[in-house]
Every structure is written in C-alpha cells, then in structure tokens.
Amino acid sequence: MVVILILLTVLAFITVELILKRREKLREATESLELGEPARIFPYRAAHELPGGLFFHSGHTWAKLEPSGTVQVGLDGFAREVLGRVDRFELPATGVKVRQGEPAFAALQSGKRIEFVSPVDGVVCAVNDQINSDPQGAKKEPYEKGWAVAVRPFNIVQNLKKLRIGAEASAWLEKEVRSFAEFLSLHRAVPKEVGVTLPDGGTHAEGILETMDGEILQIAIRKFFR
Numbered sequence: 001m002v003v004i005l006i007l008l009t010v011l012a013f014i015t016v017e018l019i020l021k022r023r024e025k026l027r028e029a030t031e032s033l034e035l036g037e038p039a040r041i042f043p044y045r046a047a048h049e050l051p052g053g054l055f056f057h058s059g060h061t062w063a064k065l066e067p068s069g070t071v072q073v074g075l076d077g078f079a080r081e082v083l084g085r086v087d088r089f090e091l092p093a094t095g096v097k098v099r100q101g102e103p104a105f106a107a108l109q110s111g112k113r114i115e116f117v118s119p120v121d122g123v124v125c126a127v128n129d130q131i132n133s134d135p136q137g138a139k140k141e142p143y144e145k146g147w148a149v150a151v152r153p154f155n156i157v158q159n160l161k162k163l164r165i166g167a168e169a170s171a172w173l174e175k176e177v178r179s180f181a182e183f184l185s186l187h188r189a190v191p192k193e194v195g196v197t198l199p200d201g202g203t204h205a206e207g208i209l210e211t212m213d214g215e216i217l218q219i220a221i222r223k224f225f226r
Helices: 002-034 042-048 077-083 135-140 156-161 166-186 214-224
Strands: 054-056 061-065 071-075 088-090 103-109 112-117 122-127 147-153
Touching: 054 166, 071 077, 077 166, 103 147, 112 214, 166 214
Parallel strands: none
Antiparallel strands: 054 061, 061 071, 071 147, 088 103, 103 112, 122 147
16 A cells, blocks of 8 residues: 555656646647648547546556556547447456456447457456446546446556656657548548548548448557557
C-alpha cells in the first residue's frame, strides 16, 4: 500500500506537468487550424479530449490508477468513435488473468468479434456491466462510464513505462488519426454512402468498422488495436 501511495504521488506531479504541456500543445494546434491547417477526419477531436492522469496503450485502451490500488481499463475515444454501434461487449470473468498487449475483452458487432487488449498485467477484480445496459452513455463518456474492467495489477511499474500519458498521448493519438485516414484511403475502406462528407473535406469515419469485414477488418485490427 505504501508503495502504491508513493507511486500515485509521483504520478500526480508528472500528470500536472504533462497537463500544462498538453494545454500549450492544444493552444498551438488551435492556432494552426485557424491559419488553415489541412482538414482532418473527425476523430481528431479525441486527441484533445484526454483527461489527465490516464495512461494509453498503443491498442487504444487506457489505464486509470485508482486510490484502492486497482486499475480501470477501457477503450479510448478514438476506438469508441470508429467502432460505432456495438451489440454488446464480451467481458471476462473476475479472477481471470490479463496480460499487457493481449486480448482482455471484445466487442460483438453484427456477427463480428473485435478484441481489445489490456494495457496492464493483472487479475480482473470487477467488470462494468453498465457498458452493455447503457451503451450510449458509455460511448459519450469513454473515460468515465465507459470503463470495461478493473484489474488488480502486478508489474505495474514496468507496464507504465510502455504506456503514454499527457502531451505524449495526445500527440500520439493525433498521429493515429492521420494514419487511420491514410489507411482508409489506401485500402479504399470508405463506402460511397459515407465518402467525404465533412464540410472541411475530411472523412466522416464514425462507425466505420461497422462497414468492414473479412481481411480488411483484420488488417485494421492488427494495425490499430494491438
């Protein structure tokens, strides 16, 4: 418990510093947009809506350290937006061990099963059934109502070294959005009925995974959610 409290204290100081850096980056990004920076696909806003204190995995899952020593895990705003409608989330049973970078839970969508990885090592100690009973609320608040599982971690110090936080997470997510736009263009993954629909010329990619299946879906999963 003492070790966890010390860790949380250190992380609190780091978070404050990173939040300040993030605010500066947001100001610069806003100025660049006002000057006519090229249009982006809509999930770009997710890069500037990250709450402080959350750690992000490259598979678009996040980890939140709780005062109790447990870690909440969920999908980031980008993943929730491009995922779109979900029939239900398949959550693990309590007591199941999860590993960083390995599947922890899945979204079931029109016969498809899309797995998402855990950002940390640990044992599942709670699941959030509310993401199935109130899917819209979970989607609108991915970092609050949208948590999927809580785990009792081990190897947390080593795990955190491989995650992103603050300004680094925001910059990474912005790059992911650009990469996703390039992916859609390269693989011609945008249906004609979706197309280029935003007033600024960007691709409206909300729920785009609903339109994918087969090999193209598997490529997207390997590239963005692993």
